[in-house]
Amino acid sequence: MNPRRPSPTAGLPAQWLTVSPERTVLGVIHNVTSATRLLDLLSAFEGDLRVQTYFTCTDSSPFSGGIAEFCAERELPFIPWAEAEARSFDLAISTSRGGDLHKLSCPVIGSPHGAGYNKRLSREPGAGSREPGAGSRELLG
Amino acid sequence: MHDGELIPSAIVLSHEEQRERLRDGCPEAVPFSHVVGDPCMDQLHASAPFRDAYREALGVRAGQRLVLLTSTWGGRSLLGGGPAVVRRALAESPREEYRFIAAVHPNVWYGHGGWQLRSWLEPCVRAGLLLPPPATDAWKAAICAADAFVGDHGSLTLYAAAFGVPGLLAAFDTRSVAAGSPMERLGAALPRVSASRSLREQLAEAVERRTGDTGAGAVAGLVTSYPGEALARFRRLCYTTLGLSEPEEPVFPRPVELPAGRRPAHGSPVGEPLLVDTEVSGADGSRVTVRRYPAALQNGSGSHVRDAHLVAEEGEPDARWAGVADVFLARRGVPERLFARYPGCAVVAVPLAGESCAVHLRDGRVFTATWARASWWAGPGVAASAVYAWLSRERTGESRGGAADLLVDSGGAGVSLLVMRRAGEPAADLLGPDAAEPGVVPER
Numbered sequence: 001m002n003p004r005r006p007s008p009t010a011g012l013p014a015q016w017l018t019v020s021p022e023r024t025v026l027g028v029i030h031n032v033t034s035a036t037r038l039l040d041l042l043s044a045f046e047g048d049l050r051v052q053t054y055f056t057c058t059d060s061s062p063f064s065g066g067i068a069e070f071c072a073e074r075e076l077p078f079i080p081w082a083e084a085e086a087r088s089f090d091l092a093i094s095t096s097r098g099g100d101l102h103k104l105s106c107p108v109i110g111s112p113h114g115a116g117y118n119k120r121l122s123r124e125p126g127a128g129s130r131e132p133g134a135g136s137r138e139l140l141g
Numbered sequence: 142m143h144d145g146e147l148i149p150s151a152i153v154l155s156h157e158e159q160r161e162r163l164r165d166g167c168p169e170a171v172p173f174s175h176v177v178g179d180p181c182m183d184q185l186h187a188s189a190p191f192r193d194a195y196r197e198a199l200g201v202r203a204g205q206r207l208v209l210l211t212s213t214w215g216g217r218s219l220l221g222g223g224p225a226v227v228r229r230a231l232a233e234s235p236r237e238e239y240r241f242i243a244a245v246h247p248n249v250w251y252g253h254g255g256w257q258l259r260s261w262l263e264p265c266v267r268a269g270l271l272l273p274p275p276a277t278d279a280w281k282a283a284i285c286a287a288d289a290f291v292g293d294h295g296s297l298t299l300y301a302a303a304f305g306v307p308g309l310l311a312a313f314d315t316r317s318v319a320a321g322s323p324m325e326r327l328g329a330a331l332p333r334v335s336a337s338r339s340l341r342e343q344l345a346e347a348v349e350r351r352t353g354d355t356g357a358g359a360v361a362g363l364v365t366s367y368p369g370e371a372l373a374r375f376r377r378l379c380y381t382t383l384g385l386s387e388p389e390e391p392v393f394p395r396p397v398e399l400p401a402g403r404r405p406a407h408g409s410p411v412g413e414p415l416l417v418d419t420e421v422s423g424a425d426g427s428r429v430t431v432r433r434y435p436a437a438l439q440n441g442s443g444s445h446v447r448d449a450h451l452v453a454e455e456g457e458p459d460a461r462w463a464g465v466a467d468v469f470l471a472r473r474g475v476p477e478r479l480f481a482r483y484p485g486c487a488v489v490a491v492p493l494a495g496e497s498c499a500v501h502l503r504d505g506r507v508f509t510a511t512w513a514r515a516s517w518w519a520g521p522g523v524a525a526s527a528v529y530a531w532l533s534r535e536r537t538g539e540s541r542g543g544a545a546d547l548l549v550d551s552g553g554a555g556v557s558l559l560v561m562r563r564a565g566e567p568a569a570d571l572l573g574p575d576a577a578e579p580g581v582v583p584e585r
Contacts (some may be wrong), residue, residue: 023383032247032276040180043395044376048388065251070276091382094149101149107382110149111375114296115179115303115364117159118324120317 021052023090026106030096031061032070037095037113039074053077056084058099151378155179156366162321175378178371181281182364183394185304188285190456190472191396191410195286198399199242199271207240208344209287209306211280213295214248217314224262226291226311226334231268233340242271242287244280244297251275273400281397289344291334294318302327303361307347309334323363330357369394395458412470413437414453414462415522418446419530423548426534429527429558431551436462450529452522455479468529470522476501488532490525497521499563500528507563508532518552528560 014020027042029035045051055076057067071078079087081099089106095113152174154160164171188195201207210227212219219226230241243262250258259272266272273279284290284301290308292298294317301308303323311334318324332350335343367374372392380387398408414436422428436451437459453466455473468488469479476489480503489501497511498521510524527549543562548555 023385025379025383032251036247036276036278037181040184041372041375044372044379044392046392047390050385051383063248063251065254066247066276090384091379093379097149107150109151109153109378109382111153112155115181115299116155116323117162118294118296118299118319118322120319 019049019052022050023052024088025051025053026084026089026092026104027053027055027076028084028092028094028096028099028101028104028108029055029057029067029071030094030098031063032066033063034094034096034113035067035070037111038093041093041095041111054079054084054089056081058096058101060099061096149173151175151382153177153375153378155182155371156323156363158323158363158366162319175374176366177374177378178367178369179365180371180375180394181300182303183369183371184397185281185284185300186369187394187456187458188281188396188410191399192285193472194399194410195282195397199240199283199286201240201286202237205238205240206288206344207242207283207286208234209280209283209290209292209297209301209308210241210243210311211290211292211295211297211301212243212245212249213293213297214246214252215314215317217293217312217317218246218249218295219291219293219311220245220249221312224265227262227265227270230291230340231265231270236269239341240269240271241265242273242279242283244273244283245275246295246297247275277401278397279400282400285397289348291340291344292331294324294328299324299327299360299364302331302357303364305358305361307350307357309343309347323360326363327357327360330360391459391461393458393460396456411456411458412454412522414451414457414459414466416446416449417452417468417526417529418449419526419533420448421530421534426531427545428548428550428555429530431523431526431530431549433523433526433551448530450526452526468525470498470525474499488525488529490521490528492521496524498524500525500532500560502532509561509563511559511561513557513559516553516556519549519556519558523549523551524558527558531560 027038029038042053045053055071055078059081085103092104092106092108094101094108095111097110101108150173152170154174154176155178157176160171160174160176163174196207199207208230210230215221227243245258262270262272280297284304284306287306290301290306291311292301292308293310293312294314308331310331313328315328318328332347365371372394376387376392396410399410415433416436416439418432420430434446450467451465452468452470453462454470457463463483464485466483466486468490469486471479471489471491474491476491479486479489487503490498492498495512496519500508500510508528510528512519527547531545531547545560547558547560549558
């Protein structure tokens, strides 16, 4: 492990850990819809013990119902958003543009959670800072 | 964008067409865009061989048609303003001929509460509507299993149409759909549900129209620019960003799990590829020991494997195994299809009733293998491998020709397996009834 990096499993002292991952990835959950796609994408890391993935939720979607159950059922290693902001990760993956993604210090890969980009603009309140009618920017939504 | 500053370091797109729209609207984001394809579409295609398994898991009987009702969220969605279309679909369709499944956007479930949605739709559920919970992949299985759909402007409608399922629109919110997007084209291509005519009739017309239709078909090409590659391309992007070498193991789309309720302990519809070691013994070579190991976990050739063959199931998603399998376990009785697709495959086993199987050889010979009694391990897979081992001996002249009573050991005490040569097998058409099946991926 590169000693200059923050411990990938920050929060838990190394002696309590079983695996020593080299990188940490943050899976950003917005609502259950985007979370299902996020998990589909994270199958890209299956079998790789060099990578530890954590999950957080932007707490920005009006459809926040079911997120706690979703995370609990799948035993996602979950950390609160405030902690995600404060900690260092090597990569964040988000399947929605909502919330304060800009407060994360690591690179963020943004992906759609549906069949590409088809919406004129998000009608979901709190889903970002885009102006209604800014159809030209829909691809970032 | 956030205060004029681009947030994501990389923007994943599924089709090159989106990059063009991005160029028009937000050119500063184009250098950060990566077209990887659509992982969901890839998964649907990897699931296509298991259509029958999904139908069975969803309780679709022989001869029944499965209609998928898809609703996104919001007042202008299929469910917006009430379940009139759902009620109508159930009301107008004979129960013995149709089965309906509603795939409802999680935002409807969580926006109103699952109890509330179920309560609203309870009359329909009592009439036979399947309402799988959100946050599962049941909707993907439903797209694979469906004969037709009734949808709206949601992604599921687009996926269903792109997968080749014929359908109608019960709602379509043109105002929320981006100009020039695939969804806009779909809205223009698909017929709307007419209130004045029988829904059954309209669905039947949609099914017929599919063959000559180009509108919805054109949308299929706009869902992904890299069929089958989305996960691999996404993984490359992630590992590059992480500064790590990619794992040697390839990553590829896997079939969707069988919907809960009527599935075996392991949810995948496809069994793992197996490296099968066999040992033929006894004076007349009629005792066969079969030991099966997970092929994917083998590291080189260990001493636990001496005389091995590789067994894969039809629909195996990992091309590495599908390409080198000696034996394929078919899902349906058209072995020629597998022989044509996999030149390295010597034997295709087709399961028969009672855990037995028909073993087809490339040269046209067919053997039936029938277990004398039931045992938890005595299934078509072990039978096929035992016959394969026996035939390998036959080829070298060590075994008798057309029939044998094998004593097979695998998970426990030997079970007798009667092997008989079947006479006069008619040659099946290479392009059998599966050739025109919706959603079956062409050879890549």
